[in-house]
Amino acid sequence: xxxxxxxxxxxxxxxxxxxxxxxxxxxxxxxxxxxxxxxxxxxxxxxxxxxxxxxxxxxxxxxxxxxxxxxxxxxxxxxxxxxxxxxxxxxxxxxxxxxxxxxxxxxxxxxxxxxxxxxxxxxxxxxxxxxxxxxxxxxxxxxxxxxxxxxxxxxxxxxxxxxxxxxxxxxxxxxxxxxxxxxxxxxxxxxxxxxxxxxxxxxxxxxxxxxxxxxxxxxxxxxxxxxxxxxxxxxxxxxxxxxxxxxxxxxxxxxxxxxxxxxxxxxxxxxxxxxxxxxxxxxxxxxxxxxxxxxxxxxxxxxxxxxxxxxxxxxxxxxxxxxxxxxxxxxxxxxxxxxxxxxxxxxxxxxxxxxxxxxxxxxxxxxxxxxxxxxxxxxxxxxxxxxxxxxxxxxxxxx
Numbered sequence: 001x002x003x004x005x006x007x008x009x010x011x012x013x014x015x016x017x018x019x020x021x022x023x024x025x026x027x028x029x030x031x032x033x034x035x036x037x038x039x040x041x042x043x044x045x046x047x048x049x050x051x052x053x054x055x056x057x058x059x060x061x062x063x064x065x066x067x068x069x070x071x072x073x074x075x076x077x078x079x080x081x082x083x084x085x086x087x088x089x090x091x092x093x094x095x096x097x098x099x100x101x102x103x104x105x106x107x108x109x110x111x112x113x114x115x116x117x118x119x120x121x122x123x124x125x126x127x128x129x130x131x132x133x134x135x136x137x138x139x140x141x142x143x144x145x146x147x148x149x150x151x152x153x154x155x156x157x158x159x160x161x162x163x164x165x166x167x168x169x170x171x172x173x174x175x176x177x178x179x180x181x182x183x184x185x186x187x188x189x190x191x192x193x194x195x196x197x198x199x200x201x202x203x204x205x206x207x208x209x210x211x212x213x214x215x216x217x218x219x220x221x222x223x224x225x226x227x228x229x230x231x232x233x234x235x236x237x238x239x240x241x242x243x244x245x246x247x248x249x250x251x252x253x254x255x256x257x258x259x260x261x262x263x264x265x266x267x268x269x270x271x272x273x274x275x276x277x278x279x280x281x282x283x284x285x286x287x288x289x290x291x292x293x294x295x296x297x298x299x300x301x302x303x304x305x306x307x308x309x310x311x312x313x314x315x316x317x318x319x320x321x322x323x324x325x326x327x328x329x330x331x332x333x334x335x336x337x338x339x340x341x342x343x344x345x346x347x348x349x350x351x352x353x354x355x356x357x358x359x360x361x362x363x364x365x366x367x368x369x370x371x372x373x374x375x376x377x378x379x380x381x382x383x384x385x386x387x388x389x390x391x392x393x394x395x396x397x398x399x
Contacts, residue, residue, distance in 0.1 A: 005200040005208055016208070019201045021089050021169045029199055031072075031168075035062065035087040037209060038167060038197075039073040045085070045165055049213040050193035053334065053343065054081050054163045058137055061125040067112070068105035074122070076133070078141045079340055080152030081161060082110065088168040103164050107190050111160050115150040118157070156340055158357055163191040167211065169198070192216060258285050261301070261367060269375045271382050279378065289382050292389040293318055297381045299374045301358070308370050309355025310381055318392075323350035325392055326385075336384040339377055352381075 005016040021029045038044055039059050047055035057075035064074050073085040084106060088099055113121075122133040134146045156162065194215040200208040266279055271289055279289040279299065286300040297312045314322035323345060326333065333352070334341055341354045354377060360366035 002198040002210065005202070005210075007202065016200045016202055019199045021199065031087045031089055034167065034197060034199075035072045035085065037207075038085060038087070039075075042075055044209060044211055045083075045167075046193065046195060046211060046213040047083075047163075050163065050165070050216045051191050052330065053079065053340075054083050054191070057083050058140055060133060060136055061122050064121050064125040066106060066109040066121070068102070068109040071106060074125075076137060076153070078137060078144060078149070079334070080149055080156050081163065081340065082153070082156065083163040083165060084110070086164065086166045088166060099166055103166070103192065106164065107160065107162070110157055110162055113157050115154040115157070118153065119150075152340060155356060159340075159355065160190050161340060161342075163193065165193045165195055167195040167197050169196065258301070261370075262287050264367075265299075265371050265374065268371060269378065271379060289378055291382060291386050292393045293322065295322070295385075295389060297378060297385065299378050301361070301370065303361055306358055306361075307355045308358045308374060309353060310374070310377055311351065311353035312381060312385060313349065313351045319349065322389065322392060326350060326388065329388070333384055333388075337377065337380045339380065 002018050004018070007014040007016060019029060021034070022031075039062060042057045042059055045057070047057065054077065056077045058077060060074045060076055062073050063070045071084050072087050075083040075085065077083075086099065086102065119131065119133045123129055126132055131146060134144075134149065137149065138144050138146075193213055195211050196214050198210045198212075200210070202208055262285075266287060269279055271279070279287040285302070286298050288296040288298050290296060291312075293314075294316060295312070295314055297310060299308075299310050301308050313319075314326075327345060327350065330343055334343070337354070339354050341352055344351050356373065358366070358370055
């Protein structure tokens, strides 16, 4: 429970009781009132407690229509990451049950959008024309280019990378059930935070809001499966990827096609910074580039989930120390890679990963496109992480 608000002024204490939402003298404190105050003041939302990469959110519009109905408020940041805010007063169990289906419906609707579609819906909500969505973001970030930023938004939507925050009063009963139900949203990958907000009416013209984070999901996208291979190596796969079909195959034609793809890729890629002569293929459908301290960046293709991507996870005795050193540099690392990445730390283990859809695995044009994307970002990963690991290695050597 929230305690009273204590205001100290000139060594005197003033006690302010919490005001209930939507009842009696506080009837003006409605869902819409809460939505508007949070929309106007996004810094009041606990992004750091849910996922800091969604922080620095810029308010875009309210009541934007989707195929699942209008959403209360929409925010976006310079990384093209969307945040959807829904405000609920929890007077009855139906509200707690309904929010689960509502969030899942919104997630499906957003995942089906492209940047252009999102921009049109923002214009419809605001009654504007042109590139309003991008213009609102560029006011705060002058160096952004629309085509690059729009591509980031589209990628995030396609990958299901968006955040839902449900904010309301007295969200106590059923918290665990809500997050567990959302966690089981099959095929959907999104972040979710449940925020309780207390309101204190100090004076007629002064109100204090106190938000607190009650729960957040560890998203499906961040879950990993560790598979110990016969060679002793560890492969990290998405749960859906691992469950649909293992990446190893005994089909000679498939094995040959995979080998040809990676052999051509390795022949083209030369890494920067003298870290290594280039990547080398260690498994059927992946290639690894060496980093200092015996670490690797892995590039992979996954036919089972129709994706290509890269991941870095420090291993060995020095893994926890590497994770501890890199974690405070998260924003700088993401900016240098120039690609939205998934970043998770669980039980001291760091995982940095990026991926994108790759529907066609057979055509020459598709393979050329995959080569270019994997080469570009494998270089970005090694160029960004290599010097940092080298610095850590030098420190270890000097001890």
